Each structure stands twice: as C-alpha cells, then as structure tokens.
Amino acid sequence: MNRRALLQPHLLAHRAPAKASAMLAPAGGPGDPPEAISPFANKALPARLSTTASTLAPYAGPWGVAQATHLLRRSLFGPTRGEIQAAASSSLSAVLDKLLTPSAAPSPPLNVSTADTTVPIGQPWVGQAFDQTLEGARRTSLRDWWLGQQLGQGTSLSEKMTLFWHNHFVVEFSTINSAQYGYDYVRLLRQYALGNIRQLAKDMTINPAMLRYLNGNASTAGAPNENYGRELMELFTLGKGPLIGPGNYTTYTEADVQAAAKVLTGWRDDPATVTGYFTASRHDTSTKQFSAAFGNAKIAPNGASEYKDLIDLIFRQSATAAFLVRKLYRWFVYYVIDAQIESDIIQPLASLLVSSNFEVAPVLRALLGSEHFFDMANVGCLIKSPLDFTIGVCRQFELAFPPASSPVAQYGMWDYLYSLAYVQQQTLGDPPNVAGWVAYYQTPQYHELWINAVTLPRRNQATDLFLSTTGYARNGFTLKADLVAWVQALPPATAADPNLVIAEFAQLMVPLDLTANQLAFLKNALIPGLPDFEWTAEWSQFLSAPTNTAKRNAVALKLSAMARALAGLAEYQLS
Known part of the structure; x- marks a missing residue:
C-alpha cells in the first residue's frame, strides 16, 4: 500500500463519499475510499478561546x-x-x-488460539520461530494484549505515551508481517515511553520492525533506500520547514535525505533473533555531506555506529x-x-x-x-480518540473483565474492545500510514476527523451496550457496567438524591458544565415525569432488600436509561 497517500494534499480535495460497506471497516484501509470530511468540520483553524496569555508558570490555582x-x-x-x-x-x-513513574514491564502476550500448537493455551508465544500459518493468531494476541495493558494502565502515563510514540514512530503490523517484530517494537516504545527521545530514535532506527516497514533492510551501498531517512527527518524529528526549492525545506533538503540514506546502508533484520544487524559489505563507506540546513556538517565513515552520528546530528538542530x-x-x-x-x-x-x-x-x-x-x-476542547472513548467507558464504570486465570475469555473481551476501536477508525497496531492517525496532523480538522457518519453511531452503540442491563456476552462472561454498585459506592445521602446522582455521573463523564435543560433531560430519563422523592423511595426500597431482583432491576433500568442518555450528549465525546 502507499503509506504516504494521506500526506498528499490533492487527495483531501477529492475525497469520495464513504461507501456503505465502510460501516464495518476503518477508512483508509487497502481498497477503501477515504472517509468524507464532514461539511461542518473546520475550514480554517479556529481562534483560541482563552482571553489570557497563560504561560508555563507552575499552576497555583485551586486544586480539587x-x-x-x-x-x-x-x-x-x-x-x-x-x-x-x-x-x-x-x-x-x-x-x-x-x-511520571514508569509502569513495570508487563509479561508478554499469550497464546489463546487452538491453531497455535507450538505452546499451550495461556503460555507466551514470544520467542517461538516465525510461522506464517500462525501469524494471524499471534498478531491478534499481540493487539489484544496491548489493549489489555491500556485497560489496566494504573495511574502512570506509560500507556498513553506508548500510544503517542506508536503514532509518532509508526509501523503497521499488517505490513511488517511478524508478530514477534511487533512485540519487540511495542516493548521498545514502552521502554522509552517516559524516557530519552534521542535514544528511542537511535534504537528505533535499527529496530527490526522499522527496518522492515520502511525498507531499511534492503538499503545497500549500491542502492541506498531513502524511505527511512526521509521519514526520519520529515515525520520523526525535524518536520518540514518553509519550502525553499523543489523538495528542499529550511530544515532539510533532498541532498540531506540522500546523505542520510547512505549513512543507513548495511542494516538488515534477523527473524531468528528479532534484531537488526549490520553488514559492513553492504554499507556506503564514503563521507556523507549535509547541506547548509545542518551547517554543512559531514559524517565520517563509522561503520555500525554511523547511524548514531546521524541521530546526534539531527538532534543538534x-x-x-x-x-x-x-x-x-x-x-x-x-x-x-x-x-x-x-x-x-x-x-x-x-x-x-x-x-x-x-x-x-x-x-x-x-x-x-x-x-x-x-x-x-x-478544558474539554479535545474530541476523544476511539481508544480513549472505548477504553474510557470501561474504566470509568469499572467493568469486570475475565480474570487472568481464564486467558481465552480475557483476550476475547480485549479483542472485542479492539474491534470497537477498529470500526471507530483507530486500529491499534495499524495506523493508516507512516504519518500516523490523520486526526493528529490533518489541518484544519485535526481531531474533528474522529467524528463522522460512520463512527458516531458506533460510539453510541458501544455506550448503549456497556451501560445497558444486558451487556456483551462472550466465552461465558458478560461485559457490562454495574451502575447500581457504582451508585452504592457514593455517600448514602448522595445516592438517595436524583440530582446529586446525576451530578456525580456528569462529573465523571463530561468535562463541561451541563445546562439546566440538559440536567432536566437527564432527570427525565432517570425518573420520567416523577418528583424527586420517587427516586429516593425506590432507592431506599432497594437498599432494604438488595437481593430482591425486582427492586434491583427497578433502579438498574432507571440508572441505565440516564447513563445512556448522558453518553449520548455531544459533551461526552470531549476530553
């Protein structure tokens, strides 16, 4: 596939309307037309809302x-x-x-497929020899495992930053065709999630997944491949400055891309050891000359360490x-x-x-x-990404997932969440191109691109399902929010007051203050046309007999109706 297709501005001017079949597949996939940009999306960047010139001074306001x-x-x-x-x-x-405390490195992903007989169910497949017939099962396991790490993130930025670096140093699992490489790549992202960016860039340059993804493994002295050198400068480090000539920018030139390509010759990937390795006979041993954008610097022949000299040069800019x-x-x-x-x-x-x-x-x-x-x-100015949205509702209401002792069921539920993000057009492990997800770079729409005629119904369907009294069943487990238990955990006086219950849900679920009309709408969903004391009485009756199914269902249905109505508000899409 053309990994740079969405970087071509002319495509944005000629986007075709989405096919109906796109309801079941993310836009931008092979053979799929790009998702049409909403006519209501930004035509130009909006003005900032702040009326004050806030700075990086440490926040000294109220904390609550x-x-x-x-x-x-x-x-x-x-x-x-x-x-x-x-x-x-x-x-x-x-x-x-x-x-900012890094999370401990997690245990590797497990085999949960009967098709993979190389290891027992519930044991790691990492380290096994590559087998094309098992690649699909292992890649699914890897993606599901990664989503499981996000779900169990704790209170560390590690997982959010691992995803950030995935969107930055992009590879596509479907393209590299090696779950072993994919796991090593994610391990590297997580290792440096809160660490040193320059070292991450060095290690990523010779990571086997990246070598395969951007063809660095085929770059030789006689035929230097420019793919990685170009993306390293344009997308991973320098970015494009103002255009000063055909292919030349203030930050780098075509000659710099060519020089970088020569620096990077000689590297290959080894599937047996899941490493990048250097072959001196394939390396360009000339002195590499860079342009005035780099102060006319030169990189002298330095064999297997030459790529480090290149990264150091770039990071000095x-x-x-x-x-x-x-x-x-x-x-x-x-x-x-x-x-x-x-x-x-x-x-x-x-x-x-x-x-x-x-x-x-x-x-x-x-x-x-x-x-x-x-x-x-x-506050509340970002639209949630599909992963933020899908994992968020599960974490907010602490949905109970199958335990680690039931790996097939556990991975099955993680796989379901992966599929929900997929139909919302964020495929974990497979950004649409080398620039990452379009919502993080396409001006002037940016994250508005997460919401369209395909994705918004999918979002609503997900919250309707998880906040319902039925939920999603698979492998003998049911995934749904226990809203009654959630309200029971509130202070008793709060739980007995419909207005305070709604306020607690709103505080958790939306970042902006709701209007009086919205609050009235939510109360009508909770207790349609009834006075406040009806909720108080019904809640009290449940507390007096919490094992009574009828009384529990009575409050559960009301809470479900209100929570689903709240999740249907536009404000719930915001972070």
Missing part, C-alpha cells in the same frame, strides 16, 4: 476534583471515580510524580526539539498553536527538552503542571 479530573482525563484512558478522588485529595506535584514538543502539545492540550502559544509554550518547552538531554519527563511535568494546561479554555 475538577482539576484532578482534567489532568487524569488527558493522561489516562478514562480515569475512575476512585482515581479522581485520590488525586483530588493529594497534590498536583504528587499526582505528577505518580503519572533546534527544529527537532520544537517539532517534538508541538506533537506533545497537540496530543495533551489542543491542536491550535498560534504565535503566542509558539513563543510562550512551545519554544520554552523545546529549550527545556534540550537542556534535559532529551528526556521527555521534565517536559511533560512542566506542561501538565502549568497554568496554561489548567486554563479553562483548554
């Missing part, structure tokens, strides 16, 4: 549930009420400490730190970067990234702990 919720919504896949309450009762500094910070900003804050944001937020963070020797944690601490991050204009 509202601020903790905003921070955790952006940092986690759907924070729970318990996580929010714990954060609110702590301090911003302490919460950032927890968020000021454009690299700024480019990386802009991507972090759009991931965690908002997509509009105007002149004030560039000067007051991006450039200081870029300087901090350089002075921190390209460790990402200090930059994240400064950004997420700043007065700018907590500016009300930056």
Whole structure:
C-alpha cells in the first residue's frame, strides 16, 4: 500500500463519499475510499478561546476534583471515580510524580488460539520461530494484549505515551508481517515511553520492525533506500520547514535525505533473533555531506555506529526539539498553536527538552503542571480518540473483565474492545500510514476527523451496550457496567438524591458544565415525569432488600436509561 497517500494534499480535495460497506471497516484501509470530511468540520483553524496569555508558570490555582479530573482525563484512558478522588485529595506535584513513574514491564502476550500448537493455551508465544500459518493468531494476541495493558494502565502515563510514540514512530503490523517484530517494537516504545527521545530514535532506527516497514533492510551501498531517512527527518524529528526549492525545506533538503540514506546502508533484520544487524559489505563507506540546513556538517565513515552520528546530528538542530514538543502539545492540550502559544509554550518547552538531554519527563511535568494546561479554555476542547472513548467507558464504570486465570475469555473481551476501536477508525497496531492517525496532523480538522457518519453511531452503540442491563456476552462472561454498585459506592445521602446522582455521573463523564435543560433531560430519563422523592423511595426500597431482583432491576433500568442518555450528549465525546 502507499503509506504516504494521506500526506498528499490533492487527495483531501477529492475525497469520495464513504461507501456503505465502510460501516464495518476503518477508512483508509487497502481498497477503501477515504472517509468524507464532514461539511461542518473546520475550514480554517479556529481562534483560541482563552482571553489570557497563560504561560508555563507552575499552576497555583485551586486544586480539587475538577482539576484532578482534567489532568487524569488527558493522561489516562478514562480515569475512575476512585482515581479522581485520590488525586483530588493529594497534590498536583504528587499526582505528577505518580503519572511520571514508569509502569513495570508487563509479561508478554499469550497464546489463546487452538491453531497455535507450538505452546499451550495461556503460555507466551514470544520467542517461538516465525510461522506464517500462525501469524494471524499471534498478531491478534499481540493487539489484544496491548489493549489489555491500556485497560489496566494504573495511574502512570506509560500507556498513553506508548500510544503517542506508536503514532509518532509508526509501523503497521499488517505490513511488517511478524508478530514477534511487533512485540519487540511495542516493548521498545514502552521502554522509552517516559524516557530519552534521542535514544528511542537511535534504537528505533535499527529496530527490526522499522527496518522492515520502511525498507531499511534492503538499503545497500549500491542502492541506498531513502524511505527511512526521509521519514526520519520529515515525520520523526525535524518536520518540514518553509519550502525553499523543489523538495528542499529550511530544515532539510533532498541532498540531506540522500546523505542520510547512505549513512543507513548495511542494516538488515534477523527473524531468528528479532534484531537488526549490520553488514559492513553492504554499507556506503564514503563521507556523507549535509547541506547548509545542518551547517554543512559531514559524517565520517563509522561503520555500525554511523547511524548514531546521524541521530546526534539531527538532534543538534533546534527544529527537532520544537517539532517534538508541538506533537506533545497537540496530543495533551489542543491542536491550535498560534504565535503566542509558539513563543510562550512551545519554544520554552523545546529549550527545556534540550537542556534535559532529551528526556521527555521534565517536559511533560512542566506542561501538565502549568497554568496554561489548567486554563479553562483548554478544558474539554479535545474530541476523544476511539481508544480513549472505548477504553474510557470501561474504566470509568469499572467493568469486570475475565480474570487472568481464564486467558481465552480475557483476550476475547480485549479483542472485542479492539474491534470497537477498529470500526471507530483507530486500529491499534495499524495506523493508516507512516504519518500516523490523520486526526493528529490533518489541518484544519485535526481531531474533528474522529467524528463522522460512520463512527458516531458506533460510539453510541458501544455506550448503549456497556451501560445497558444486558451487556456483551462472550466465552461465558458478560461485559457490562454495574451502575447500581457504582451508585452504592457514593455517600448514602448522595445516592438517595436524583440530582446529586446525576451530578456525580456528569462529573465523571463530561468535562463541561451541563445546562439546566440538559440536567432536566437527564432527570427525565432517570425518573420520567416523577418528583424527586420517587427516586429516593425506590432507592431506599432497594437498599432494604438488595437481593430482591425486582427492586434491583427497578433502579438498574432507571440508572441505565440516564447513563445512556448522558453518553449520548455531544459533551461526552470531549476530553
């Protein structure tokens, strides 16, 4: 497939309407037309809403549930009420400490397919020899396992940042055709999720998945392949500066791409060891000359270490730190970067990234702990990605998944969540092209592209199912929210008051204050046309006989109707 197709602006001007069959497949897949952009989407970047020039000064305002919720919504896949309450009762500094503590490396994915007889069910397949007949089962296991890590993320930024780097240093599992390579790639992303970006770039350059994905494994002295060198500069580090000539930008030129390609010759991938390795006889041993964009620097012949010299050269360019910070900003804050944001937020963070020797944690601490991050204009301004949305509802209401002792059932439920994100057009492990998911780079729409005639009904169907009293059944387990138990965990006086119950749901589920009409709509869903005391009485009757099925069902149905109505509001799509 053409991995760069969605980078071609002319395609955006001639997008075809989505076929009806696209309801079951993500747009941008092989053979599928691009999803039509809504006529209501941005035609130009909107003006920023803030009327104040908030800066990177440490946030010194009030700290409570509202601020903790905003921070955790952006940092986690759907924070729970318990996580929010714990954060609110702590301090911003302490919460950032927890968020920036890397998670322990998880155990590898397991075999849950009877087709794979190389290892027993419930045992890791990682380390087994490649077998094309088993590739599909192992790749499914890998994707499901990865989604399971996101679901069980704890209160660390590790998983959110692992996904960030997946969207940045893109490979596509379906293209590399090796679940072993895919696992090693994800392991690398997670290892450096909160670590050193420059070292991640070095390790990624010779990672077998990347070598295979961008054809670095076929690059020789006689035929240098430019794919990785180009993407390294354009998408992974420098970004395009202003155009100064055909194929030439202020940040790099075509000659620089060619020089980088020569630097990177000689690397191959070994399926047996799942590593990249260097073959000196395939390497270009000439001195590589770079353009004035790099200060006319040269890279001398240095064999297997030459790629490190290239990464070091690129990371010495000021454009690299700024480019990386802009991507972090759009991931965690908002997509509009105007002149004030560039000067007051991006450039200081870029300087901090350089002075921190390209460790990402200090930059994240400064950004997420700043007065700018907590500016009300930056609250509820992002549309949730499909993974945020799907995993979020499961975590918010603490849906009970099958235990690790039932791996087939556990992976089956994770696979179902993967399929829900898939039909919402975010395929974990398979971004649509080398630039990642379009919602993170396509101006001026950006994350508005997550919502269209295909994806919005899918989102509503997911919340309707999980918040219903029936749920989704598979392998003897049922996945659904226990809303009655969730309300029981509230203070008794809160649970007995319909207005306070609705307020608790709204506080968890939406980032913006609801209007009086919206609150009245939700109350009518909870107790249609009835006075408040009817809920109080019915809840009291349930508490007096909690094992009585009829009384439990009576309050469960009402809570389900209200929660599904709340999830149907536009505000629920926001973070």
